[in-house]
Amino acid sequence: MRPTPPPTPPLKGRGFKREAASAVVSGYARDHRRNPTEPELRLWRHLSGSKRGGFKFRRQYVSGSRILDFFCPAIALAVEVDGHTHDADTDFVADGILKTAGITTIRVSNYDVMTNMEGTLLSILSVAQTCPARWKQSQ
Template identity: 50%
Template sequence: MGATWEAVTALRINPRLGGFARDMRKEPTPFEEALWLQLRGSRLAGLKFRRQTVIGSVIVDFFCPAIGLVVEVDGDTHDAAVDSARDTWLGERGFTVLRFSNADVGRNLNGVLEAIVLAAGACRARFTHPPAPSLEREGE
């Protein structure tokens, strides 16, 4: 039986993973930066996203905790088998994962945004009250 969202978030973040996530927030790829400019500050359909977030033992590119939506932007170096295993692990814990290539983001950002909104509409709310505020500064 998979862990619940509460059990996953109640665990302390691995300091090594937290450091990697922090470093990745400081140096996003151009494609992650382009998407983040559209997602930050609840700009897309009022959805609050975080970037480079640790969930269990993985770091996800973008995460909307209110509905459990994970958005990944994949470069040429991604391993499909590893990504599939990560997606399965996240799915078993109730998360919905969307993957887009750098080319998708670079050539069709509006289509990517539409796909995110469509997927978000199919996700159910995970909280009956607003989640606790992030310990990180807003919009980073």
């Protein structure tokens, strides 16, 4: 008969905290998908279903500890819709972190989305067309 191995030592909170934090962020993202702001809802109507240049976007995408308003995984492009409460310095730091992860970020204002949708969409499409593909497209 084989001896029973000793019990595995606890993770000292390292693994649990990461999983718990990820679950919390995912929960926030789910809530944001269920209750989007009006500008996000309007922009999503134009980005969903690969309507713009064939780029497929996801909404409220979780990347690490951040929730991206819209994200195109094929080209690693994040679109953030910013209201008047956004802090430019904080956004600059967040964009830098995303850049080190290979994600390009474009920021559009609530005002532009609500008053100039075509201009906003053209701006997003022009940036999307300059982003390199992350993987080869199967033919």
